[in-house]
Amino acid sequence: MPRPSLFRPTDRHPALWVRPEERYPTFWVETLGSLPPTHGERWSAARGRTVRHFDPYRSKLAAALARGWEGDLPSAGEPWLYLGAASGTTASFLADLVGSKGRVYAVEKSLRPFGRLIAVAERWPNLVPILADARRPREYVDWVPNVSGIYVDISQPDQVEIFRENANYFLADRGRALIALKASSIERGIAPAEHARRAVDALAAEFLGGSPVPLAPFHRAHYFLDLRRSPPSGGGRRPVRRPTRGSGSPE
Ligand SMILES: C[S@@+](CC[C@H](N)C(=O)[O-])C[C@H]1O[C@@H](n2cnc3c(N)ncnc32)[C@H](O)[C@@H]1O
Known part of the structure; x- marks a missing residue:
């Protein structure tokens, strides 16, 4: 087990800790969940808090931090x-970051991982699993x-449209x-960087x-x-489409 004195708080987020290592620093998140490890x-x-390793190989959010992404958590x-x-791997870290007064509404469509997501939600009370x-x-x-934000990791060719x-x-x-x-879920034969650029362009009218x-x-x-949603043109609030059940298509 690493020596506790090696952990340092960060100014990125009160729950995010860093531990200098030989090759590169590792990130750790103070957890709301209880032992044993998931x-x-x-x-x-x-320093008296329980932290979990935010492994860049297991979570793309952790990988973004490891790759030097400097945006807001x-x-x-x-x-x-x-x-x-x-x-619920990354979803539980999001739940740690938003803390006990925040909520993570976690949508998953496959039954098998959803069963494990329910077990995780029993230990992270601010994580709400939704089978859909x-x-x-x-x-x-x-x-x-x-919601204040949407986290998307669904590996589907139409993931940008699903997000929108x-x-x-x-x-x-x-x-x-x-x-x-x-990128490989979208269209083969196009470089991943080009896919990413096209996704940003496709959303540019509404997102910066x-x-x-x-x-x-x-x-x-x-x-x-x-990305951050840009203010609606002409000021004022953007109309939000929130039909109630059975009220027909929002289109
Ligand atoms: C790459 S995995 C997500 C890993 C997870 N985000 C993490 O970091 O712990 C993609 C997940 O998206 C789910 N998925 C794919 N299409 C979906 C859809 N249309 N609606 C809901 N979930 C979907 C898959 O079942 C799969 O569990």
């Missing part, structure tokens, strides 16, 4: 929507409020999006963002996008 990750003590108290939660297809946000409109549709339903004005884009961050060598052919 997902086979390392847990440790840092989800903040304490924020509600976030998570598309493609799988068994992210292509059909109307089916979970009654469970998800307007969910943003129309749930994302607050000036809300944020963190998107792990799997910096340069996509490559996630290799941790996740091959993946890029990380950090």
Whole structure:
């Protein structure tokens, strides 16, 4: 087990800790969850707090940090929507970052990882598992409020469209999006960097963002996008499409 004195708090986020290592620093997150460790990750003590290793090979958000991404992490108290939660590895870290007053609404469509996601949610009370297809946000409109941010990691060819549709339903004005884009899911024969650039261009009318961050060598052919919804043109609030169940198509 690493020596606790080696952990340092960061000024990125109150729950994010860093530990200098021989090759590169590792990131650790103070956890809301209880022992034993989940997902086979390392847990440790840092100055009286319990922290979990935020492994860049297991989480694309951790990989973005390891690759030098300098954007804002989800903040304490924020509600976030998570598309493609799988068994909850990264979703549980998001739950740690938003803390006990925040919420992570975690959408997963496959039954097998969803079972494990439920087990994780029993230990992270601010993690709300939702068994649904992210292509059909109307089916979970009654469970998800307007959110401060949307995290997307669904590895689908139409992931940008899926994100846009969910943003129309749930994302607050000036809300944020963190998107792990799997370039090879979109179209073979085009370089991953070009895919990422096209995704940013496709969303540019509504979202402002910096340069996509490559996630290799941790996740091959993946890029990380950090976007913020731009203010609606002409000022005022963007109309949010939140039909109630059975009220027909939002289109
Ligand atoms: C790469 S894995 C996600 C890993 C996870 N984000 C993490 O870091 O722990 C992609 C997940 O997206 C889910 N998925 C794919 N298409 C989906 C859809 N249309 N709606 C909801 N989940 C979807 C898959 O079942 C899979 O569990």
